[in-house]
Amino acid sequence: MPVLCLIANPNDSELDPALAAAIAGQTGGELNWLNHAIACEIIEPKSTDALDIARQIIGQRRVDAAIVPTEQRRKQILIADMDSTMIEQECIDELAAALGIKEQVAEITDRAMRGELDFGQALDTRVALLKGLERKVVEQVRREQITLMPGGRALVQTMKAYGAYTSLVSGGFTLFAEYFAKRIGFDEAVANVLEFDGEQLTGTVTKPIVDKDTKRERLVALAAERNLQLSQTIAVGDGANDLDMIRIAGFGVAMHAKPAVAAEAGIRIDHGDLTALLYLQGYSDEEIVR
Template identity: 50%
Template sequence: MLIARLIADTETLGDRLALAMEEIEEKGGEVTGAGMLDSNPDVLELEVAESDAETVRGILDAHFPDSDLLISNGPITLPGLFISDMDSTMIGQECIDELADFAGIKAQIAEITERAMQGELDFAAALRERVGLLQGLSAGAIEQCLDERIRPMPGAATLVRTLKSLGAHTVLVTGGFHSFADTVAAALGFDRVVGNRLAVEGGVLTGHVIGDIVDSSVKRAVLLEEVARLGEGTVSLATGDGANDIPMIVAATHGIAYRAKAKARAAADGRIDRGDLTAILDLYGVPQDRWVRD
């Protein structure tokens, strides 16, 4: 049984739902249930038999392009593991772009960042190139950047803290840097941080990264490592926005793309395009009186 949950404009929900259900049945599926969740009355749940996720996703995308959505091949149960990207997912900025602004080269680095997130460039090579351009920048710029530029996404702390309160182990895994991620993780409530380390000598950035780079393969490996540690049957939730997050999103029980680039959005089981990060809690059916708010 396929389960689809979505949050959409209630004024047009009925008409669009009727058209979507008709199309599902035209393509061989059977809608065996449809209704709003008792726990979260803004969330519509569909039960679909004799169909597949790709077909249902395509139909719902066509009729509800502006919705928040999660599709599951089976019951939607709370995750025992929550693993997330940082830049443009848990925070509203790309740290390396903001740091580059202190060196006067934000536009140059941001263009490389965008191409890497779109999947047009090898992530590791693109990261090394960008870090190399920061050579000579004062390490003090990191703290200043954190204080002045880096802000959490709306709903980020509520999402992390609520999932923790419900028993999830939480991991922040980023192709960015511990210099930023450790502070962000502490503020939001993550249990573990995985990221890259900037090399600093004499109080300035050397233009190098220490050790191996956290790329898409590392993100996926961290997810699988945590699932193995937590035990067979652990439900995992992964969120991200760029091409570097796709292997992690695909490997998770539920992969949700947040305000994502096209490739990441297409690879995910769900998406958040309409609401803030607390929409994930709604899609999981967590009543708002159980949310641990900022």
């Protein structure tokens, strides 16, 4: 049974009851609010092109729309990208800023995340530029320059409360991924290891690197270990290296993603925060662990 989800950003909602009623009026189906004026679902829309109808009526308003099946709607595995998905920055760009070369590195990051460059080569090139950076500066960047994406803790804590396993898989670095995984509440973190010579970065990462294949393989392995089908999983990311795991997950979510990623993903969230992933799964406001 299909459900049409309408989701806004809790801090800036343009989803009012009139808009939801207007959409339900056109698509048919039963309107049910998950969080008043922030997220609702239209159960069993009658139109076959309900998503197109919803998007047309939404127009320029900052409201996301997605159609999901109700079968196995609450997922048992969450696998998430870190940079620009669970945190608001790209760690490597912030490390580069400490060396005064942010612009140069950020341009490569952006192109790699758009899928225009080979991920491994782009990683090597950028990490080489960080050679000599001191460990204490890395830790300072981690402490002072990184902010958590809104809704991330609620997403992880709620899914865990309902029995899911949560994994942070990052093409970034363990120094960040392990730290933020712990703060957010993830069960595990997988990321690249920056190599040190004493207290300074050598400009290299341990091989083999965590790339798009690692992310996809981790999702497949986690599902197998827990006797789950991929349809019982949800993956979220914003970059080209997330697309393979997004494609095979039950719910594959492109989160404020690069255009090529958003176009390919089953579900795109352009306006909502990370609690959008809970509303997609049918969690109501009262069920969300905050």
